[in-house]
Amino acid sequence: MLATVTCAAEPAAAKAPIVHPDKRITFSLKAPEARSVAVAGGDGLGSGPFQMTKDANGIWSVTTPPAVPGFHYYWFVVDGLQVNDPTSDTFFGYGKPTGGLEVPEQGADYYAIKDVPHGEVREKTYFSKSTGAWRRALVYTPAEYDKNSKARYPVLYLQHGAGENETGWTRQGRAQFILDNLIAAGKARPMIVVMERGYATPATPDIRQENVQAAFSAFEKIVVDDLIPTIDASYRTLADRDHRAMAGLSMGGMQTFFIASHHLDKFAYLANLSGPIIRNADLSHFSEISMDGPFDTKTAYGGMFSDPAAFNKRVRLLWVGVGTAEPEMFRTSIGGAVKALKSAGVQLVYFESDGTAHEWQTWRRSLNDLAPRLFR
Amino acid sequence: MLATVTCAAEPAAAKAPIVHPDKRITFSLKAPEARSVAVAGGDGLGSGPFQMTKDANGIWSVTTPPAVPGFHYYWFVVDGLQVNDPTSDTFFGYGKPTGGLEVPEQGADYYAIKDVPHGEVREKTYFSKSTGAWRRALVYTPAEYDKNSKARYPVLYLQHGAGENETGWTRQGRAQFILDNLIAAGKARPMIVVMERGYATPATPDIRQENVQAAFSAFEKIVVDDLIPTIDASYRTLADRDHRAMAGLSMGGMQTFFIASHHLDKFAYLANLSGPIIRNADLSHFSEISMDGPFDTKTAYGGMFSDPAAFNKRVRLLWVGVGTAEPEMFRTSIGGAVKALKSAGVQLVYFESDGTAHEWQTWRRSLNDLAPRLFR
Incomplete structure (x- = not known):
């Protein structure tokens, strides 16, 4: 489709999570009208949910403690409603499509796409x-x-x-x-x-x-x-x-x-x-x-x-x-x-x-x- | 994973859209704390966004006019935030994972899975x-x-x-x-x-x-x-x-x-x-x-x-x-x-x-x- 014609609602301005070198993660979501936003997710992300705070532009953010390496499901809780990050692909987990992010593990390349014959x-x-x-x-x-x-x-x-x-x-x-x-x-x-x-x-x-x-x-x-x-x-x-x-x-x-x-x-x-x-x-x-x-x-x-x-x-x-x-x-x-x-x-x-x-x-x-x- | 251990946030109780025989569609979303919820979507869904109304249980719903047959992207707009229906699979559209639904076309089975050899x-x-x-x-x-x-x-x-x-x-x-x-x-x-x-x-x-x-x-x-x-x-x-x-x-x-x-x-x-x-x-x-x-x-x-x-x-x-x-x-x-x-x-x-x-x-x-x- 050409989104120019069919997009009835503007997607929220959004920035993907930033994984810092020490494995802390900064999450953000633009939701000016929300009263409470938190981020939560899989076992390796930490104890969450982590409450987020809003800036003057209506962007909520939080930096979480260092996470375990690997793939983590995550989602936002916006005024009690579970919402996927629009910047994330979805992965089927928890019985429905759920956002996910990757925390690199230093030195681990056994799951990387390498220059080898691919099945x-x-x-x-x-x-x-x-x-x-x-x-x-x-x-x-x-x-x-x-x-x-x-x-x-x-x-x-x-x-x-x-x-x-x-x-x-x-x-x-x-x-x-x-x-x-x-x-x-x-x-x-x-x-x-x-x-x-x-x-x-x-x-x-x-x-x-x-x-x-x-x-x-x-x-x-x-x-x-x-x-x-x-x-x-x-x-x-x-x-x-x-x-x-x-x-x-x-x-x-x-x-x-x-x-x-x-x-x-x-x-x-x-x-x-x-x-x-x-x-x-x-x-x-x-x-x-x-x-x-x-x-x-x-x-x-x-x-x-x-x-x-x-x-x-x-x-x-x-x-x-x-x-x-x-x-x-x-x-x-x-x-x-x-x-x-x-x-x-x-x-x-x-x-x-x-x-x-x-x-x-x-x-x-x-x-x-x-x-x-x-x-x- | 066992969701019993890792699910920090409860998924919202949710009911998939109901497509009526006349192709009207009833959408619903549980969001008790929201102040405004609408549904919007692809070209064939109608002119939208369609404002939804909340019942005593915090469930928002609306029934839209008859839609065109086929696949339609759709999403909720909750207090200005675009949110996918948790009951829907996601389909990549509008540059991100987006919900979708199917309105059957009477007599059209050329895209059905039939008892034929499959590629x-x-x-x-x-x-x-x-x-x-x-x-x-x-x-x-x-x-x-x-x-x-x-x-x-x-x-x-x-x-x-x-x-x-x-x-x-x-x-x-x-x-x-x-x-x-x-x-x-x-x-x-x-x-x-x-x-x-x-x-x-x-x-x-x-x-x-x-x-x-x-x-x-x-x-x-x-x-x-x-x-x-x-x-x-x-x-x-x-x-x-x-x-x-x-x-x-x-x-x-x-x-x-x-x-x-x-x-x-x-x-x-x-x-x-x-x-x-x-x-x-x-x-x-x-x-x-x-x-x-x-x-x-x-x-x-x-x-x-x-x-x-x-x-x-x-x-x-x-x-x-x-x-x-x-x-x-x-x-x-x-x-x-x-x-x-x-x-x-x-x-x-x-x-x-x-x-x-x-x-x-x-x-x-x-x-x-x-x-x-x-x-x-």
Whole structure:
């Protein structure tokens, strides 16, 4: 369109957030008529909301304390109304499009776009029989995929967290560039990565609002009955369990363990990135899901870990990770389970991301550690 | 993420717009502390902004007069601040993420997802030497592309309008589904469609703010020096002018004629969808660009049309379209030029979209008319 004709409202004059060298961030928003403006956002941004103050031109601003490096969701609260920064792209989080910013991490270039061969991220439209609806998967194919027209590739199914969707891993997580860099350096095997929306229904910003058991079961059907067959029919995959991995972050990590506990015949590689590792199998009532206390390796996840020797033989990699600056709930539930599993003799890789929060920098680092270990 | 831990601000309770059978639309937003709320949006939504009224629960609402069918951008104006509807996905328009809604058109299913073979939309990361920066093209490959691993395909370069970006044609325009349906019905030849961001710099919401000549020239370099060579090197294209088309909507139509006027050696098919057809060649000052008055076929666009017989022989299709409900500026500039070109003997297809505005329904219909005529 020509905005000259169709723009009925003038966009507010706006300036993008300024990230200072010491990682403090200055936010601003022009809203002359507002009476109260604050900025709030993701875990790594600090404790917020941070109240902003208005200058003579009606521009509200605040400089926040140093943030954790990485990607942070953020938004303004204008007289009680949550509003995205008009200068920001939006990223699907909290069940809706949400603003986001990047705080650079010194020396970390593993998720940068580099001068290496680049894979593609493909939108795959497919029909899900289990839900009776068309869906969209995002499929990363490695740079060599179109050149080696006979080669077949292993597949990683990679899930986002609660309130996010299938776009999270590429837009917030930069998974395609992490893979491009690892593959170009010979550190990871060329693989296909499939990212789907982890809901059979519209995204829920807070999984406490759902019957988690029903929601996870409906998504399990999509993965097992619809998605895997579609991917194996559409791409040159190595279509067996030895060449199939599932991983997810937070809710996606919970889903990975939930689905794997019923389908170890489908996956030989499992990874849980900051997903609470729960004790009880019944997920019908979120309030009753136990995330702390002793983890019983005999009964948890339908007994998936009850015979460590058999599990170790069958599952070629169990990977679990968490950020050291994540809220206690995550560190406790994950740390406790990891300790119990190791004591019981379950082989696993445990990864800690130093100083990062329940946010994407933890999961970028996690993928960067995980991907080289897959399909070896 | 688990929103339970990281959500510092509660999202506003919200209800998506209700589109009534008579195409009136009821908008609502919960904003108890606001003093004034209105809704405004794209050309086809009506004359707006429409003031909303507040109920006892702090929910503002209004029902607007019947809208034109198709996709409409929209936003709320809350105490002077432009705010997207939290219930809406965002679509890049007006130089930033903007809400959007769909008003169904009775009987029109050519842009629906149907049970036909579906192509893919691929994100192609590539380095643009002319700007020294990494860029992203979106590339539609037809459903058969991966199955016929020896076949080569013609390419349509398809551009968005001012304030939009490379995502417009698939997200707002549903170009991939229009092509899927046409190709499945045997009405269009299987083709690759390439969509890029029509700026060498960040998107400008209003092209009046730019040196149009410089902006178009920089984009022309990207297309000719960077994009076409990248696409021809990366995909199985038919890499000659007889199998290469360029088309664009509004600003993208202007860019198509601008680039074609210097590079008829590159393109045998040209289409201008609602792009003003201007008289003068110097685009340095937007205010001096003439969009009405007699169109001189001898001098316009560097004399591209000055020898109609030669032009007709060289250009296998010239396609021009406009919606009958578009603002006069578009109808006058396009209609006047079409009349002059026809009188001079330039062969062209002229398409009118009945009753649609300077909006995506016009351009969906345009693509649906155009694509079957390409590469024949």
